[in-house]
Amino acid sequence: MMKTKLLLFTMACAFAVQTSAQSETVKYEDFLVTPSNISQGVLDNGFRYYLCDNGFTGNGLEMRLIQKSGTGDDEGTPGIALLLRRMLFSENLTVGSAGVVKDHLDALNMQRIPSFRALNGLIPDIPAYCSEMDNGCTEFNLFRLKKERAYAASCVELLSQIAGHARFSDSELERQKTFLVNEITNSRYDLAKSGENSLKATFVDGCTLDELINKQINSIRSITLQQIEAYYQRWYVPQNQCLYVFGKAPDDIVDIIKQQFGSCPNMSAPERGVNKLNHQKLLMLKHDVPAFYLQFCFVQPCVAASATKNLDYLRKKAVYGRLGEILGTSKDAQVTVSMDEDAPFFRCPVFELRMMTALDLYADERQLSDFVDDVTKKLDDIIHNGVQAHIEQLTIEKQKELQQQALTNIRDYKVLDTHSCIKANFIHSKPLVKEEPTYQYFKHEVSEQDIQDCCKELFNNYDLRIVCTTPYGYPDADIKAKLESMIYHLSTPPN
Incomplete structure (x- = not known):
């Protein structure tokens, strides 16, 4: 679908525009949306965070971890970015030594969230990843958090573990590969982008959309656990992540963010080809x-x-x-x-x-x-x-x-x-x-x-x-x- 909104680019040979x-x-700064309700911070390793409060009444503290995806830069392995996002929203994902995420949530006494799937802020019956397939990111949400320091610190710790230390199993990889191939075959995940996919297939890959999809499906079926982990470590680096805190955050929330996310390895973000x-x-x-x-x-x-x-x-x-x-x-x-x-x-x-x-x-x-x-x-x-x-x-x-x-x-x-x-x-x-x-x-x-x-x-x-x-x-x-x-x-x- 064509966007009618005006988008701009900077050309190699800039031309002079008269200045009155x-x-x-x-x-x-007059043209930036940075009023008092938004403050931004950047840690030494490139990790960004935003503290936001629009003054809406009745809103509890929310945290959203956003991670850029390598979609479009599949490094010769079509579909690996889609598969990674699918796996990151798996209920069986583990994070470092913390064990299964569900166990961690139970330890936080968050009984209203029955599984890791709810980290996306959606009800358990809705696949958590589906809303992000058309966006260049993966997003994890925690809603209505208590404003107690220990509680907030534990939640931030959970998100920081997901951001840098996710681990995947062979059995889960095969399970998610089957799910993703079925969704691609049924054209479920990319209906809104079929026009863009046709353009890419024709002008970049030199094939039909069906041929491009078949190529992607065959590639997904052959992806190994080592490829997934290497791709994850390459793309999910601090520069490709930000934490968005919505609501009236406690004064010490920044210290918690610095402590948890400041220790993420300082690796440079890959450049798109x-x-x-x-x-x-x-x-x-x-x-x-x-x-x-x-x-x-x-x-x-x-x-x-x-x-x-x-x-x-x-x-x-x-x-x-x-x-x-x-x-x-x-x-x-x-x-x-x-x-x-x-x-x-x-x-x-x-x-x-x-x-x-x-x-x-x-x-x-x-x-x-x-x-x-x-x-x-x-x-x-x-x-x-x-x-x-x-x-x-x-x-x-x-x-x-x-x-x-x-x-x-x-x-x-x-x-x-x-x-x-x-x-x-x-x-x-x-x-x-x-x-x-x-x-x-x-x-x-x-x-x-x-x-x-x-x-x-x-x-x-x-x-x-x-x-x-x-x-x-x-x-x-x-x-x-x-x-x-x-x-x-x-x-x-x-x-």
Whole structure:
């Protein structure tokens, strides 16, 4: 499923964005979701923790341990990341010398939690791992904890053991392999990601989705206990973990966290590899609604994702936002733009144009063909001649007024979903940026020249990939030929 939310990436050749005088006093912190209800700490070994209290009444202390997953970096063993997450939520998992987790929970006198499965905060009848299959992490939750120091310390100790010393048995490995293969076969775990999986299969692995799934299943069946343990030790390191404490935490909770998690081995987190793209450049899909989609993926040369974000990054975000608005003014199609500096299936910066035209139930293939011809002309013009922005320049006084209003909105912002906010920040290595107020502030500084510079950068060096989604029942042979011709024509960037 295409995301319409604007995502940004940092390109190898950065372009200059004009800075208005009135923005010089703006601080990057103005755009971070870091009010008094959130405090962050980082231990010497790279482990992060967050203390959060939104002031909601009736909420007891909660702890959530989040661990990044190596999904997408299976090191030549497809499915090993899924299998590891499945096993980490096994009721038979042991942690170091503490024994079976259930026994540890019983020792804590937490009779309301009948098994380790409930560490995910779900009722025992619901598989604890299922909600995390589509997210790049594994998550363990403890709810409504007592605020007694000894009790909290014992719970933190349990989570710290899971974070660094999980052990698995051969019998449990075989049991979980069977369960996971059955779920993959029944398409239960990845229904929401089938579109992304098709893109990865076609453009990265050069095969069909069915072939990719069969490859994954065969790989899972052959995974050994030694492979699982080695993969776990490689990916579940302090830098890939954070502890989220929600509620009015005791004053000494930080000391407990430092004591328990500070002793985790200081190993460097692995870097994600770069996907080598396959030669296939066109993916044809069917859809069960009378609409015709064309998704153009301009894949850029891979560069390191931005480790830090600053004001220039936020200004650049506004430029891409305005570009999306301008391209979306097309009268013949709905146009959406997205930017991703680390696209999940390409693992490269990607600029996407998604164009859609609505069709009536009796539309014929000629209408689809005409739409492709029209899009080809427009896209060719944009690539070679840029975008006619025609941005209205506001007076300095008006810009100041609107920007001040944006800052007011930022300071009045309240984090209502602290957990999702922190989780997204942690998994995607992004600051807690307030997306909309940031754009509302800097969009008033964007000029026509900024838009032109943006286009020159985007369309200077790219690998064009196209996804075409045709309505049900429509033949696609002629459309496919047209799109293949388009790829050949547009795959040579302008000088």
